[in-house]
Amino acid sequence: MWRRASHLLLRTTAAAATAIRRLPHPHPLPPPPRPLPLAPPWVASASSSYATQAAAAAAAPARVRRPLRTVGSLLRLNDLRDNPGATKQKTRKGRGIGSGKGKTAGRGHKGQKARGTARFGFEGGQTPLRRRLPRRGFKNRFSLTFQPCGLGKIAKLINAGKIDSSELITMKTLKETGAIGKQIKDGIRLMGRGAEEIKWPIHLEVSRSTARAKAAVEAAGGTVRLVYYNKLGFRALLKPEWFEKKGRLLPKAARPPPKQRDKVDSIGRLPAPTKPLPFTPEELEFAAKRDAARVITA
Numbered sequence: 001m002w003r004r005a006s007h008l009l010l011r012t013t014a015a016a017a018t019a020i021r022r023l024p025h026p027h028p029l030p031p032p033p034r035p036l037p038l039a040p041p042w043v044a045s046a047s048s049s050y051a052t053q054a055a056a057a058a059a060a061p062a063r064v065r066r067p068l069r070t071v072g073s074l075l076r077l078n079d080l081r082d083n084p085g086a087t088k089q090k091t092r093k094g095r096g097i098g099s100g101k102g103k104t105a106g107r108g109h110k111g112q113k114a115r116g117t118a119r120f121g122f123e124g125g126q127t128p129l130r131r132r133l134p135r136r137g138f139k140n141r142f143s144l145t146f147q148p149c150g151l152g153k154i155a156k157l158i159n160a161g162k163i164d165s166s167e168l169i170t171m172k173t174l175k176e177t178g179a180i181g182k183q184i185k186d187g188i189r190l191m192g193r194g195a196e197e198i199k200w201p202i203h204l205e206v207s208r209s210t211a212r213a214k215a216a217v218e219a220a221g222g223t224v225r226l227v228y229y230n231k232l233g234f235r236a237l238l239k240p241e242w243f244e245k246k247g248r249l250l251p252k253a254a255r256p257p258p259k260q261r262d263k264v265d266s267i268g269r270l271p272a273p274t275k276p277l278p279f280t281p282e283e284l285e286f287a288a289k290r291d292a293a294r295v296i297t298a
Contacts, residue, residue: 033058033059034058093105093106144185144186144187145185145186146185146186146187146188146189146207146208147180147181147183147184147185147187147188147189148180148188148189148191149174149179149180149188149189149190149191149206150191150192150193150194151190151191151192151193151194151195151197151198151213151216151217152193152194152195152197153179153193153194154169154174154179154198154202154204155194155197155198156197157177157178157179158200158202162177162178163177163179165200165201165202167274167275168203168204168205168273168274168275168276169202169203169204169205170204170205170237170272170273171184171187171188171205171206171207171234171237171238172237172238172272173272174188175238184234184238186207186231186234187206187207187208187229187234188206188207188208189206189207189208189209189210190204190206190208190209190210190213190214190224191210191213192210192212192213192216195212195213195216196216198216198217198220198222199220200220200221200222201220201221201222202217202220202222203222203223203224203225203276204217204222204223204224204225205225205226205227205268205273205276206224206225206226206227207226207227207228207229207264208226208263209224209226211291214291223276223279225265225266225276225277225279226263226264226265226266227264227265227266227267227268227269228254228255228256228260228264228266228267228268229253229254229268230254232251232254233251233253233254233268233270234268236250236251236270236271237268237270237271237272240271240272250270250271251270252270253267253268253269253270254267255267262290263290265279265283265286265287266283
């Protein structure tokens with residue numbers, strides 16, 4: 001009985017295998033390639049590689065067109081990154097032996113190359129250039145720098161209505177109206193540029209003045225007074241609000257030092273005056289002598 005059951009099982013298995021072979025294959029093989037066309041004799045004679053090129057073209061797989069991507073799929077926040085190789089991670093030296101650049105950081109032990117750069121101007125021990133060249137000239141610590149201001153600029157501001165010619169024109173007035181720049185160090189020098197445009201009397205108080213500028217103003221019936229301000233007094237003249245902000249009183253006007261007494265007419269007044277101060281006979285005599293000495297020296 002055991003033999004009969006085994007025989008029936010074998011027959012059933014063989015029948016099932018035969019039935020499976022007759023079923024269509026789920027992944028059929030592609031059809032065989034088409035035979036290559038025969039090349040004409042003149043083509044074969046002209047190029048012997050025609051058959052090779054045609055066979056390679058036929059054997060190449062067909063190009064598969066990918067579906068078009070929408071704008072939303074092209075650009076996303078999680079897709080933003082630098083191109084490969086665009087960035088390079090910085091090497092942190094002296095952070096342990098695991099990095100390969102620890103302790104001596106690749107410089108080795110001691111020596112000139114293991115230490116920092118040389119100081120500025122060091123030339124390896126030889127005499128540096130700043131000591132090889134001789135000294136020339138000097139820097140005068142007591143020199144004064146005056147901002148130039150031409151009469152033509154003042155005339156334009158008067159015509160524009162920014163300066164009132166009936167009032168005293170001080171250095172504070174010239175700074176606030178834009179006749180000079182903001183970088184004023186020691187005072188203002190009145191220049192004769194545009195002197196022919198002054199046709200009405202004006203009264204000015206400046207630190208220095210050229211002979212041409214003073215002559216042009218006096219010819220029109222005006223006056224030019226040279227006044228002295230030290231650094232603190234000059235700040236009080238230009239920015240009196242600074243002292244109010246600090247809760248301080250305006251300083252008193254300082255007298256000029258002996259070397260500058262012959263170059264000014266009087267001490268500057270604080271706060272900034274609005275009316276011209278008439279010249280005394282002594283001041284007029286002194287100014288005349290000073291101008292005469294200036295002409296002789298020139």
